[in-house]
Amino acid sequence: MTFRIGIVGIGSVADTHARGIEEIATAELVAGSCRTRTKGEAFATKYGCAWYDDYEVMFVEADLDVALVCTPSGNHLEPARAAAEWGVHVLCEKPLEITTERIDEMISACEHAGVRLGGIFQNRYHPAARTVHEAATSGRFGDLAAVSVSVPWWRPDEYYEDAWQGTRALDGGGALINQSIHGVDMAQWLAGAALDVGPEVNPVAEVFAYTDTLGHDGPEIEVEDTAVLSLRYRDGTLGQVLATTSMYPGLEKRIQIGGRDGSAEIVADEHGEWQFRHERGDETEAPTSSPSADDRSEYGRNVEAFLDAVESDEPYELDGHEARKAVAIVRAAYESAEVGRPVVPN
Known part of the structure; x- marks a missing residue:
């Protein structure tokens, strides 16, 4: 159809x-x-x-x-x-x-x-992300040690002027829930694959966070432009999230996952590197998103995956419950920053 x-x-x-x-x-x-x-x-x-x-x-x-x-x-x-x-x-x-x-x-x-x-979390549909996720699912990293993400970005003051971005009512927060929500989702998605916690379970067990507004001092922003999170996953694996729009001129986003048997890094969603204790013939090249096999955008792949699930009546990997997980982590972080203690996402 x-x-x-x-x-x-x-x-x-x-x-x-x-x-x-x-x-x-x-x-x-x-x-x-x-x-x-x-x-x-x-x-x-x-x-x-x-x-x-x-x-x-x-x-x-x-x-x-x-x-x-x-x-x-x-x-x-x-x-x-x-x-x-x-x-x-x-x-x-x-x-x-x-x-x-x-x-x-x-x-x-x-x-x-x-x-x-x-x-929509289109970053999951970059070929590099799919490759690392497959490695996590197959246990290639062994017992995990850390799953972390860094989004050290910059937005000028003009970005927040006369805009819904940076408002509590429509943005719900700042750099963490807006610019860095993709990174939060990637961290929990990769960790969930490695830990095999099941689709209904958030792999993040607790969050401790600091947030502040450090790079913008005008009335146009109501929320944080800098956030640092410490994560503890359900098996004890640790992680960090750096989320900013305050670091001029902005650096590349990085996602890292690693454990006893190997580590991988994805830079700017497009390319990365990995190394395993026990190499396999099909893993001699680092994960990359360029060039892609079909030359389609990650947005097109994301929408098509949803349509395929509707037509086949099969599960969609980013259904409402799955897409909710990243927001639960972010809301726990905001609560933690306010109360000064770890908070369990729910």
């Missing part, structure tokens, strides 16, 4: 998704919604689709199969719930929502309506 997709909220990430959808043989972008006519009509012209100023009208009139929610983070629940009520499957940008309570409402609404709910 060909899935009819509508995008709710046509900011910058909607363009990325629109291009990704063009790569999928079983998908068609038929509509987009936003409240601004000039912006909506320009998007519709660019991608040959319809524009609606009301997403609920779009769900009905455009005869959608899937709603791709790309609104500000704290506005994901409402369109997701409305789509479910109209029998439309929901695929939602990161983070799934800004609190676990709102995510649980999304999960409940979709389950009650009998539609699928999925999250």
Whole structure:
């Protein structure tokens, strides 16, 4: 079948998704919604689709199969719930929502309506990430010692001016829940594969965190631009998360996993290196995302994986419960920073 997709909220990430959808043989972008006519009509012209100023009208009139929610983070629940009520499957940008309570409402609404709910964490669909995940699943790292992520990025003051980013109401936090949520998800995903904890269990057992606003001092930012987390995973493995928008001019993101039998590092999602105590013939080259085997974007792969799961009625690896885990870790970190003690994600 060909899935009819509508995008709710046509900011910058909607363009990325629109291009990704063009790569999928079983998908068609038929509509987009936003409240601004000039912006909506320009998007519709660019991608040959319809524009609606009301997403609920779009769900009905455009005869959608899937709603791709790309609104500000704290506005994901409402369109997701409305789509479910109209029998439309929901695929939602990161983070799934800004609190676990709102995510649980999304999960409940979709389950009650009998539609699928999925999250977008496109970094999982880089070939380098898949390669390292496969190594973790097969136990190549042995008994784990550490799984860590560093996102030492920079955003200028202008990034936060007159924007929803950096606000508690719509961003839900700062550098940790926005820029670094992909890294948090990657850490728990890789650790979960190595520990084989099962799909319903968050592999992070507790979080201790410090957060502060150190690189921006204007009224335009309400939340942290710097966060440092210590993680303890369920088997005792340790980890760290560095999340910033305060380190000019910004450095490359790094994800590291290692144990008694080997270690791997992914840099900027694209390339990395690994070494194992016991080498195998199929692991002589370091994991890389360039060039990819099919020349598709990670966004296209992420959306296609969701569509494949819907069509086959098979599990989707980033369903609502899985996409919730990273947000649970982030919320535990924010609570820890406030109360000054370790907090268990829930």
